[in-house]
Amino acid sequence: MRKIFVSPSILSADFARLEQECKSLEKCGADWIHCDVMDGNFVPNITFGMPIVRSIRRCVVLPLDVHLMIERPERYVRQFAEAGADLITIHVEATDNVAETLELVRACGKKAGICVKPNTPVEELIPYRGLFDMVLIMSVEPGFGGQKFLPSAVEKIRSAKQLFPDALLEVDGGINRDTAKLVIDAGVDVIVAGNAIMNVSDRKQAMDQIRGNVTL
Ligand code: DX5
Numbered sequence: 223m224r225k226i227f228v229s230p231s232i233l234s235a236d237f238a239r240l241e242q243e244c245k246s247l248e249k250c251g252a253d254w255i256h257c258d259v260m261d262g263n264f265v266p267n268i269t270f271g272m273p274i275v276r277s278i279r280r281c282v283v284l285p286l287d288v289h290l291m292i293e294r295p296e297r298y299v300r301q302f303a304e305a306g307a308d309l310i311t312i313h314v315e316a317t318d319n320v321a322e323t324l325e326l327v328r329a330c331g332k333k334a335g336i337c338v339k340p341n342t343p344v345e346e347l348i349p350y351r352g353l354f355d356m357v358l359i360m361s362v363e364p365g366f367g368g369q370k371f372l373p374s375a376v377e378k379i380r381s382a383k384q385l386f387p388d389a390l391l392e393v394d395g396g397i398n399r400d401t402a403k404l405v406i407d408a409g410v411d412v413i414v415a416g417n418a419i420m421n422v423s424d425r426k427q428a429m430d431q432i433r434g435n436v437t438l
């Protein structure tokens with residue numbers, strides 16, 4: 223059985239207790255920590271930037287999976303890399319300089335991810351093949367946690383798997399134990415989940431259920 227990575231989103235965390243929240247995720251078996259950076263322009267919400275990523279870096283040893291929902295991310299790639307991001311994902315819709323931005327991420331010694339919003343076909347990523355390590359398929363409109371999973375993401379995961387067999391495939395938005403099964407069957411490698419992990423009493427069980435390791 224292939225390994226499914228779980229990357230809990232701290233968007234749904236209690237930010238006043240961020241250290242305990244991140245350590246709890248590490249202890250409960252998270253593979254990565256997903257950091258949602260929003261600028262109020264690319265998406266209609268504002269979250270946090272480099273200082274918080276730097277603080278999280280000091281609390282845990284897990285890889286930090288930084289999802290940049292910001293306009294012209296090339297302006298900040300270097301700073302997120304220095305803050306301790308391990309994987310930096312940009313949106314194909316966010317810049318006219320996609321190839322250069324992906325190259326910059328790699329030049330900083332980090333893994334590069336490329337993301338598509340629900341209405342952007344994965345075929346738009348074809349020109350950048352070879353420049354990224356991971357494709358992130360959004361299964362909700364980016365901006366907020368707690369939204370309903372869009373089933374159209376399943377077919378996009380299948381297409382991405384065929385088009386980019388060497389890249390990791392990640393999905394983000396509305397994932398719970400039921401929708402996780404759909405995306406795992408379609409070939410996803412990395413599952414982001416906010417509400418389904420952060421807002422339950424047993425986070426370890428929630429992650430196991432998402433991975434499909436328990437039948438309860
Ligand atoms: C949405 C973010 C997601 C979000 C997922 O724009 O990119 O990472 O936190 O939250 P859930 O799992 O609650 O949909």
Ligand code: ZN
Binds near residue numbers: 231256257
């Ligand atoms: Zn995200």
